Amino acid sequence: MILLVIAIPIIAGALISLIPFKERRHMEVFLETWIVLNSLLVLYLLVHRPDHVVTLANFTGNLSIGFKVDGMSMVFAGLVSALWPFATLYAFEYMTKEEHEKIFFTFFTMTYGVTLGIALSANLLTMYFFYELLTLVTVPLVMHTLTREAILASRKYLYYSLGGAAFAFIGLIFIIIYGSTTDFVLGGVLDLEKVGDRTNVLLLIYVIAFMGFGVKAAVCPFNSWLPDAGVAPTPVTALLHAVAVVKSGAFAIIRLTYYSFGTTFLEGTWAQTTVMLVVMFTIVYGCSRAVKETHLKRRLAYSTISNLSYVLFGVTIMTPLGMVGALTHLVFHAVMKISSFFCAGAVMHQTGKQYVHELDGMGYKMPCVFGIFTVSSFALMGVPGFAGFVSKWNLATAAVESGNRIAYGGIICLLLSALLTAIYMLTIVVRAFFPQKDFEMEMLSGIKDPNWKMLVPLFIFTINMIMLGLCSAPLVNFFTNVAAGVY
DSSP states (O other), X not given: OHHHHHHHHHHHHHHHTTSOOSSHHHHHHHHHHHHHHXXXXXXXXXXXXXXXXXXEEEOSTTOEEEEOOOHHHHHHHHHHHHHHHHHHHHHHHHGGGSSOHHHHHHHHHHHHHHHHHHHTBSBHHHXXXXXXXXXXXXXXXXXXTOOHHHHHHHHHHHHHHHHHHHHHHHHHHHHHHHBSOSBOOTTOOBOHHHHTTOHHHHXXXXXXXXXXXXXXXXXXXXXXXXXXXXGSOHHHHHHHHHTSHHHHHHHHHHIIIIIIIOHXXXXXXXXXXXXXXXXXXXXXXXXHHHHHOOBHHHHHHHHHHHHHHHHHHHHHXXXXXXXXXXXXXXXXXXXXXXXXXXXXXXXXXXXXXXXXXXXXXXXXXXHHHHHHHHHHHHHHHTOTTSHHHHHHHHHHHXXXXXXXXXXXXXXXXXXXXXXXXXXXXXXXXXXXXXOOTTOOGGGGTTXXXXXXXXXXXXXXHHHHHHHHHHSOHHHHHHHHHHHHTOO
């Protein structure tokens, strides 16, 4: 079953270019059917999770390509499988104005399977393999339009990703040498007898690997690829910024920290201090750049840079509560950010407008889209009653209870980030609903909300942002059990 859910999207994506669909809607039905079916299979797999490792290939020693469903797998695989069908439905409408649809949906669908490969990896080698594969299947999506900007952005994305993976590979090698296994074990796998007096060397390797995986998670100073990748079609950027690529980077760092090196080895060391300071700086940097940015998608991209480091801040606290905070924001931010990106994409699809100053009065012409964008804004700001408040509260609580003085500084960064988020998100909302008195609404004639293929996912995400804010206890309890090793 594990191999099946990874293989189905990869095979379905490959078949798109081979099957001569007579009509476009036939391709849509084919794709949506297989993606929904696969998501249902993933749900069944997570509910009836097998306890054993499914091995695809064995190499020398204890190295293998294997898959297993544990608590972390359930979180990430569940998130990916829940969002992908709606993202695909949205993409059907968005891509009507784009070229090379079959190529787009080929790689778009294959990315689903590769991301599940990362989520369900049983060991560091398997995760690294699919992590590299994720880069290869998403580069064509970034350069889809084949404009000069798209080609340059895809080249930068490729260079950064391969460079980051090279640093992450160093971490893999040292885990192979100094670990008892490469399998993911909560608490870490380092053999302290092998480590001996090389503690500082291993700490340096952890920082190197952290920054390597952190390239996809857009930590400073390796984040400039993310705003540039906004030249891709919006369904791609939404998944890049909310689910597949950036969350794979954060997920990999959680695995590296809690399941490979182990917090017992890392907590209280200079390595913890180093990575925590990096993510704290990134939180503030991302928000600051978002305030200055006038391009709509690039503004949301800088917001993603900041919010990803929320997740990593929870990781660097290196306590069970820190892990709970990280997992909460990993999931909640995905829903908030994919909603805001889809709103931006709907505006671009319906109007062709790309800059914040061009959005004056559009709230009256596209009330559904901008109403949902307003909810996304409140959620990202952390307003009580919305999803973002819960995740930020969990992170702040973890920081306080850790007793780490540097983590207290992280709380200040979270508060400053909330203020800056209010500025760069509400600026858009105010322009949309409260244009200047001399603004002529006739300039917006013919503009309206998109059709149901775009609106249905947006309404579902909106409901989830509210429900996660009001009824998050069951999910947070599940994250607590994952952090405690119950799952």
